[in-house]
Amino acid sequence: MKHIISILLENEAGALSRVAGLFSARGYNIESLTVAPTDDASLSRMTLVTRGTEDIVEQICKQLNKLVDVVKLVDLTGDTYVERELMLIKVHAEDQVRDEVKRLVDIFHGQIIDVTDTSYTLEVTGDSEKIDALLQALTKITILEVVRSGRLGIARGEKAFC
Amino acid sequence: MELTGAEIIIECLKAEGIDHVFGYPGGAVLHIYDALYKQDEVKHILVRHEQGATHAADGYARSTGKAGVVLVTSGPGATNAVTGIATAYMDSIPMVVITGQVPKPLIGNDAFQEVDSVGITRPVVKHNFLIKDVRQIATTFKKAFHVATTGRPGPVVIDIPKDITAAKTRFSYPANLKMRSYCPVNNGHSGQIKRALDLILSAQRPMIYTGGGVILSNGSDELRRFVGKLGYPITQTLMGLGAFPASNPLSLGMLGMHGTYEANMAMHHCDVLLAIGARFDDRVTGDIKKFCPTAKIVHIDIDPSSISKNVKVDIPIVGDVKHVLSQLNHQLAKTQKQLDESALKNWWVQIEEWRSQDCLKYDRDSAIIKPQFVLEALHKITEGNAFVTSDVGQHQMFTAQYYGFDEPRRWINSGGLGTMGFGLPAAMGVQLAHPDETVVCITGESSIQMCIQELATCKQYGLPLKIINLNNGYMGMVRQWQEFFYEKRYAMSTMDGIPDFVALAESYGHVGLRVVKPEDVQPALEKAFAITDQLVFIDFITTQEENVYPMVPAGGGLNEMILV
Numbered sequence: 238m239k240h241i242i243s244i245l246l247e248n249e250a251g252a253l254s255r256v257a258g259l260f261s262a263r264g265y266n267i268e269s270l271t272v273a274p275t276d277d278a279s280l281s282r283m284t285l286v287t288r289g290t291e292d293i294v295e296q297i298c299k300q301l302n303k304l305v306d307v308v309k310l311v312d313l314t315g316d317t318y319v320e321r322e323l324m325l326i327k328v329h330a331e332d333q334v335r336d337e338v339k340r341l342v343d344i345f346h347g348q349i350i351d352v353t354d355t356s357y358t359l360e361v362t363g364d365s366e367k368i369d370a371l372l373q374a375l376t377k378i379t380i381l382e383v384v385r386s387g388r389l390g391i392a393r394g395e396k397a398f399c
Numbered sequence: 400m401e402l403t404g405a406e407i408i409i410e411c412l413k414a415e416g417i418d419h420v421f422g423y424p425g426g427a428v429l430h431i432y433d434a435l436y437k438q439d440e441v442k443h444i445l446v447r448h449e450q451g452a453t454h455a456a457d458g459y460a461r462s463t464g465k466a467g468v469v470l471v472t473s474g475p476g477a478t479n480a481v482t483g484i485a486t487a488y489m490d491s492i493p494m495v496v497i498t499g500q501v502p503k504p505l506i507g508n509d510a511f512q513e514v515d516s517v518g519i520t521r522p523v524v525k526h527n528f529l530i531k532d533v534r535q536i537a538t539t540f541k542k543a544f545h546v547a548t549t550g551r552p553g554p555v556v557i558d559i560p561k562d563i564t565a566a567k568t569r570f571s572y573p574a575n576l577k578m579r580s581y582c583p584v585n586n587g588h589s590g591q592i593k594r595a596l597d598l599i600l601s602a603q604r605p606m607i608y609t610g611g612g613v614i615l616s617n618g619s620d621e622l623r624r625f626v627g628k629l630g631y632p633i634t635q636t637l638m639g640l641g642a643f644p645a646s647n648p649l650s651l652g653m654l655g656m657h658g659t660y661e662a663n664m665a666m667h668h669c670d671v672l673l674a675i676g677a678r679f680d681d682r683v684t685g686d687i688k689k690f691c692p693t694a695k696i697v698h699i700d701i702d703p704s705s706i707s708k709n710v711k712v713d714i715p716i717v718g719d720v721k722h723v724l725s726q727l728n729h730q731l732a733k734t735q736k737q738l739d740e741s742a743l744k745n746w747w748v749q750i751e752e753w754r755s756q757d758c759l760k761y762d763r764d765s766a767i768i769k770p771q772f773v774l775e776a777l778h779k780i781t782e783g784n785a786f787v788t789s790d791v792g793q794h795q796m797f798t799a800q801y802y803g804f805d806e807p808r809r810w811i812n813s814g815g816l817g818t819m820g821f822g823l824p825a826a827m828g829v830q831l832a833h834p835d836e837t838v839v840c841i842t843g844e845s846s847i848q849m850c851i852q853e854l855a856t857c858k859q860y861g862l863p864l865k866i867i868n869l870n871n872g873y874m875g876m877v878r879q880w881q882e883f884f885y886e887k888r889y890a891m892s893t894m895d896g897i898p899d900f901v902a903l904a905e906s907y908g909h910v911g912l913r914v915v916k917p918e919d920v921q922p923a924l925e926k927a928f929a930i931t932d933q934l935v936f937i938d939f940i941t942t943q944e945e946n947v948y949p950m951v952p953a954g955g956g957l958n959e960m961i962l963v
Contacts (some may be wrong), residue, residue, distance in 0.1 A: 246580070247580055250529070251517060251521075251523075251527075251529070254518070254521065255521065258521055258522055262522050292707070295707070296704065296708060299703050299704035299706075300704050302703070303702070303703075303704050304583050305526040305546060305578070305580060306580060307580055308579055310578040315452075360507070
């Protein structure tokens, strides 16, 4: 089962490689991983998506907690949460395809953020299913480039993680 | 007054009460060696290979409970130290390893003797640091010693670029330290303690299984009190030997792959298992699916990630073994609940029946020296009081089985990583920490050759070790597996080109003895142990194809032992 884990870690050189190294050393898989400093510059917030049985995910959380650089972590999957991903996508767009792409972008509440005579660059945010759905809808169009941010997650409600 | 980074490092070591540093100089650490040279509080022990430095610091740490300290240069100095760091990591030994690094402006330039020490050691340390500013040295050392020695202990590496050791700043060592991301829990949860004790007292066929955690937490006294009061059978892992006296009748000896018949059978048939400071290692459990099939399990461990990692447990208690055991003792004194004496009596009848198998019997009348015989003779002559280190293989298992350790921190061996070459340098660290004690290194002709250069270190510092070389001309344990599982195809396990160990020892300035007949074992040991101011290397020519029994073959359950 998919788990989305939020981690607060010291914003130190090497902290990211400790997390990544732990996954490769113990044979866990990382589906996506995003990390950036928070409003407190000494901390980084990481969102990590992984898959595994309950036992494996429990081990993953314990092992992550054991890293000296990890301040706090929560498995968001246990509660309700909001998930978002950003995708930038460059497609070949000429003639009547330009209109079709424009329509699709509107349906998905995305934006065209760069234009040339032969291409569009699109920006879409949403949960991963929505991003996947747009990609699916674009299969008849020539995709030149795709960049996905990986998932970000935050728990619903007023309670704060840090 | 301002001090250089190198001087600050020495001041940090003094502040931590460090009396010995094991190391080897080189370009990147020359400033630090210069600072060492100018003082005499911190004594530096010059090894002959950086692996030896880490094992010596490790032996020092295991025998004292204090952090061992290592100082090596950048590049090959650091990579040579990695095996010793990994050895300490696997057995949770507190150690601080200072590695020199090329000057900061050169980092990343493939400079001479540059290696990414922090990157290379990351998977085998509890934590590591790269110091980028002279002002960080003092707090980094404070953190390093704190992390290495608290919680589940482990090695910590501090990588220091050469220019940082020359830069100057004011020195003050932090009195205390708060790390928001590191706060190990010592006391067990009181509710869990009560639940655990209820279960333990309700047992019909109880079993206590303890590991290295008892020794690491200095929880031996608490363990003895607890087990003594309950009168339950206890078995100890390779790493745990000595926490509970082997000579106590409640002790069933070691368990696991080469554990005793009675210990393994009792594990298999128990209904309540109390695991203390042990991590259900594969060498202990055998096939996990067949492990303790009828038992409810209580597990005490300071590392939450050790709990339910290999075996699902019913009542976990996270905490320091010493603390949790004293909580349990306290609770036990208060409780009204009674033991099921008659069930316990029947259980002991069953255990004594298993014990009567005498699974450690061997041919005492052999015309060729049996390794087991040497170890029993050694136990006698040292009255079981020596500090004993070992290398890895058959001799290590024989020592665990036949030397009967009654005290903690006396049995020093590489359990988790299984590092050949560990024994001799580890013994040096033990002897330096305990100059007036008898220190013995049990080894074999293969293992000893992996760090034999340290014989020179022993000479330089006058370390009167007694080296017991059980020489069977084979990598014994490899050969045993090839005999059992590869139809005796002894691929590369035969040791040819064995040196004349007596002449070799003598060439280093030590005493060398060779023993080939069983009747000469006792006299040779007497002679060796009468020499208290010199290292004695005793080369025992033993039976070539001896096997370690009992043995649980890979994939077997603990009740499926091969007996002699």
